[in-house]
Amino acid sequence: MNASFPAGAAATPPPLAVARALELRHGSHVAVRPSDFTLPARRLIAVIGPNGSGKSTLLTALAGLSDPASGALEVLGEDPRRRSQRTSFVMQSIGVPQGVPVTVRDVVGMGRYPTLGWFRRFRREDRDIVRAAMERMQVADLARRHLDQLSGGQRQRAYVAQGLAQDHDVLLLDEPMTGLDIVSARTIDDLLHEEPTRGVSVVYTTHDLDEAAEADHVVLMGGRVVASGPPRDVLTVENLDIAYGRGALHGPSTAVEDAADFLDDPAGGRRH
Numbered sequence: 001m002n003a004s005f006p007a008g009a010a011a012t013p014p015p016l017a018v019a020r021a022l023e024l025r026h027g028s029h030v031a032v033r034p035s036d037f038t039l040p041a042r043r044l045i046a047v048i049g050p051n052g053s054g055k056s057t058l059l060t061a062l063a064g065l066s067d068p069a070s071g072a073l074e075v076l077g078e079d080p081r082r083r084s085q086r087t088s089f090v091m092q093s094i095g096v097p098q099g100v101p102v103t104v105r106d107v108v109g110m111g112r113y114p115t116l117g118w119f120r121r122f123r124r125e126d127r128d129i130v131r132a133a134m135e136r137m138q139v140a141d142l143a144r145r146h147l148d149q150l151s152g153g154q155r156q157r158a159y160v161a162q163g164l165a166q167d168h169d170v171l172l173l174d175e176p177m178t179g180l181d182i183v184s185a186r187t188i189d190d191l192l193h194e195e196p197t198r199g200v201s202v203v204y205t206t207h208d209l210d211e212a213a214e215a216d217h218v219v220l221m222g223g224r225v226v227a228s229g230p231p232r233d234v235l236t237v238e239n240l241d242i243a244y245g246r247g248a249l250h251g252p253s254t255a256v257e258d259a260a261d262f263l264d265d266p267a268g269g270r271r272h
Contacts, residue, residue, distance in 0.1 A: 015038050016043075016075065017038070018038050019036060019072065021072070023071050024066065030223075032058060033223055035225035039219070041076065042201055044193060046217070047203060048208075049244075054223060054224070062080060062203060064082070076170070088111070090174065090176060103143065104147070104158045105144065108133055108139075108161045111133065112130065114166055129165055130165050136164060152179065153181040153184030157187060160176060172202075175204075213235060214231075218235060220243050226242050
């Protein structure tokens with residue numbers, strides 16, 4: 001499992017990611033226009049923006065699953081593709097054919113394949129890691145259940161447990177709490193905030209400004225990186241107007257007003 005980083009580790013670790021004039025494309029479509037940003041390591045980083053703003057595309061680039069169209073991107077000082085086995089990526093949806101008898105234990109165990117390969121037998125260490133990941137995500141009691149017997153929240157927790165079972169120092173999650181029940185959302189939210197204390201850099205996408213405000217660092221997307229930094233500096237009305245369109249979020253109980261409330265909060269701490 002992921003141990004806490006040693007007491008003698010540097011107080012300020014090297015950046016998780018550094019991008020210079022990074023452009024990302026889907027075929028001929030420009031998904032992210034040239035952007036510069038630096039992400040801190042061993043922190044919780046929220047990526048927020050409207051649909052089609054490039055959030056998921058940025059995650060796939062950090063995971064080493066897509067190449068920059070131009071510019072440069074490094075993750076922990078390396079090409080993301082060269083360290084992909086140490087980057088655990090929990091995608092927004094994982095397709096499993098209907099009726100295939102895949103159990104929760106099978107799904108979580110797949111997280112060990114980057115280390116073991118597809119055909120090597122599990123060692124006791126691997127089984128212990130899988131068991132611990134299921135316990136953290138509160139799906140250990142569902143280990144023998146087939147995926148098609150689970151609720152949406154239970155399935156999502158199983159997929160996150162798979163990500164935890166992989167040997168990793170970077171954890172990427174694409175909208176991990178969208179549409180979940182309270183228990184599942186709280187379990188995953190706790191995990192997001194716990195992993196950095198174990199030395200893991202966590203990056204996740206979200207549409208929820210309250211969730212983003214609780215992160216250590218926020219990346220605001222709008223077809224490019226509009227702003228990147230502490231929530232108080234990024235989640236401003238001006239930046240949100242750029243990302244979402246001027247005036248798009250104004251009105252009663254809007255996200256912009258919620259952001260303004262956060263910015264006016266002198267404590268600036270997590271909200272529950």
